[in-house]
Amino acid sequence: MTASDARPTLPRHPIVPPTSAMPIASPSPGGPPAASLDAPSVVRIPELHAHVGAVVTVRGWITHLRSSGKIAFLVVRDGLGTVQAVLAKSDVGPEIWDRFAQLTQEASVALTGVVRADARAPGGFELTLRDLVVVGSSPIDYPIQPKEHGVDFLMDHRHLWLRSPRQAAILRVRSEIEQAIHDFFYARGFVRVDTPILTAAIGERSGLFSTEYFDEGLAYLAQTGQLYGEAAAAALGNIYTFGPTFRAEKSKTRRHLTEFWMIEPEVAFADSADNMRLQEDLVSYMVERVLERRRRELDELERDVSRLEHVAPPFPRIDYSDAVATLRQRGSTIEWGADLGAEDEALLVEGADRPVFVCNYPKEAKAFYMKENPADPRTVLCNDCLAPEGYGEIIGGSQREDDYDRLHARIIAEGLPVDAYGWYLDLRRYGTFVHSGFGLGLERSVAYICGLPHVRETIPFARMMNRLRP
């Protein structure tokens, strides 16, 4: 089975403007923002520049307070941006001045004032206050200060940590990547298929979470939607799944979560080479979208974007056997047949300016459903996609075994319960077809693109061995 070399191009026209904050229409039904003190329009902070000279209201949370006797500064965050407001005692009278004195970090407020361009203000614009209303007060013990904190403390206060600019930037990039993935597949005619989270024992065999399931015994939280995706590919041609997945492995590393999000495309009549082309196109598009639309967030994260700008097809392809030879030359003690260790992966990708494919691993190192390599039956038709800068595996993919007898034999050889795989084997009985797919780890991809040291910051509320709350 060969694939066309022609690659469909994605539509370049953005679906939404490439800004970090969408313009929000004025809630006043009368039309354009009014500059009247009687009816100040509510404005989102990124839009303030369009209201210079007008009286507007900004609603948000206090992030910082500074007072200098008769003049005061407060910084407010509305979720889309931050702006400094200035309060002069002589301008507002004692009542509002007293209200300022009672403000605390993270109190929610409505600030009304005149928008002014001022070089002394962070961001270039500020609000000269005329009125200040406390919407929700905040006790003085808000735990997160504008200073360094330890990771454990921050994770314990994750529900509040999210409010910090860095964390908000990460979540914006994550959302952009998710949207880019949907747009990528939609443009190529893929159908999104949602696969079950509660399953009977099936799929890969390492740690599974279980729960009681009525009279059916134990149900397991899905580790992959792939097998279901294969069934859907025979119905729809090109599909992808996008959802949470669960691993009860006792992994404590910067690359592991017990609950993470995975994108699993499955393509009918695609071989392993087609599969890798799809992977490099997808990863490149994700990076491109973030570079194009989330520059501000990458700046906030101090990401070295030059490390992302070369990410484009084709990615280098290294055969597993060649990789082992290269690694041994560079001093690794790896033996043919073993999976690549983290150190080996780093060594292989060293100096690469884009992700690298390692192809066709030994059969013993990989899952039962991967298709035997006709050119070297010791190996299977598969690939890992290794991100540079030490981020490691962000994708694992393979061509699937489409021969009934071989698949049946592999299930037996692995000691898996054949009964449970009856429906999966059916896919090879009723019109078997060459097909391939892969699993892309969302959190690892976000960590790579954002340049983060640990996946725990790439998801709003990380689930790890020792972390179930908040």
Added chain:
RNA sequence: UGGGGUGUAGCUCAAUUGGCAGAGCGCGCGGCUGUUAACCGCGAGGUUGCAGGUUCGAUUCCUGCCGCCCCAGCCA
């Protein structure tokens, strides 16, 4: 699960050979009309992770346990 590290004020961290428990930030009070993690003065704030041992005396040395971090394995 294995290897390495770490645990002291709300937070981030000091504490000499085993000898009075400290600083910065935050918080309270006072001062200051352009601050940028503002600044200046005063003040409150401690079961030194837990249990035991050595010692005249333990934050410091020893044993056990617990939490967390990093690395490895499993994987995305």
